Amino acid sequence: MKNITLIVAMEQEALPLIQRLQLLNVSRADARLPFNVYCGGYKTLNVCLMSHGIDRVHKVPCVGTQAATLVTMEAIRCYQPDLIINAGTCGAFAAKGSAVGQVYMGERIRFYDRRIPLGDYKTYGEGHYPCPEGVTLARAINLPLAVVCTGNSLDMSPTDEAILRQEPVVAKEMEAGAVAWVASLYSVPVVAIKAVTDLVDHPVAAPEQFSHNLQRAAENLCHPVIALLDELSRR
């Protein structure tokens, strides 16, 4: 492993990592796309970090699976990653033992908001991308595992909740399924590492918790992501 691409949706999630890794902003290959690209070396690795950038109309970060799909395709075409690390923040269930600030590694990535109850479309919709590299790396750097569950909503409908409750430990987020799907087309392995910003079963609404805890969760990502890069550079 030599070329590692980090995909991090929001600039605010990425900033502590960009600073800690001393990555430099480079111009994107296609100026029409909103993405930001930062590159640098870390030990034996070429590290590239892509964030989704800001939506030109609504002036907010381009979160969600559509942007993640395009970023992943651009990442693969422009930087030929040997491994993609999808790092970011997530919601989780207090009832499943999660707490704000906890960082999880994905043992599997799935969609929870692509419900297509029609034969084999059902499992296509759910995705279920196994992450064997993530499981091995989590053991090496001592991270707990979660099922990373992807959907395009920050809130949680009763329908979403019923699906999510069926999984063991959950990291509910908005990008990993799309990253995993595109990467699977090109046979690039993906690991997902997610820090908890909000407890989805807490009386305070998720968006409020998210805003309050985003900075802290982004800081919490740094240590395990750098431990992951250390581990990868040793291999």
Added chain:
Amino acid sequence: MKNITLIVAMEQEALPLIQRLQLLNVSRADARLPFNVYCGGYKTLNVCLMSHGIDRVHKVPCVGTQAATLVTMEAIRCYQPDLIINAGTCGAFAAKGSAVGQVYMGERIRFYDRRIPLGDYKTYGEGHYPCPEGVTLARAINLPLAVVCTGNSLDMSPTDEAILRQEPVVAKEMEAGAVAWVASLYSVPVVAIKAVTDLVDHPVAAPEQFSHNLQRAAENLCHPVIALLDELSRR
């Protein structure tokens, strides 16, 4: 207008059009992607039709917004469309006056399953892409208008239903929002034309209606899509 790209998710939706337009299968630029590409001339137009192709793992058509995102990017990069026509099938409300087989033109395209109740993220999530070209063309070829509402589920949760009921006439489908978002990055106009396969407020479940009416709806798309191409070739 000279280069017209049709994006049609499922091969079954596309087949009557491919035959009627006598388009020929051409090899895709990137063999790793599952998409199918058909090209040909129609009157003064270069017509290219892309379908999403078949998922290699689950052996079903790659429906939904993640595939639509990639297809649209490839369409724009490979075929430089002056206009993208996203044609396909949809669900609709009997209570809003819709019937199976009816074909609608999108007056606006929005997501209904990207709920991000946090400041300006809300409208970013919903999308709301106006389709002025669609409104003009619908008038010219005498098609009724609908709000094309995009989400990744074939079924409809109570949360989805509450959002969809707030719109006037609805074409509930799984791709147009992603097509419109990517096209907006490249300033390519998009029109969406959708034939009703299922009534979402009917006692028979949507997937069952969808399977039963898919062929008929795909046939019903041909006449208005060709009328649209006739109109475009006259301009």
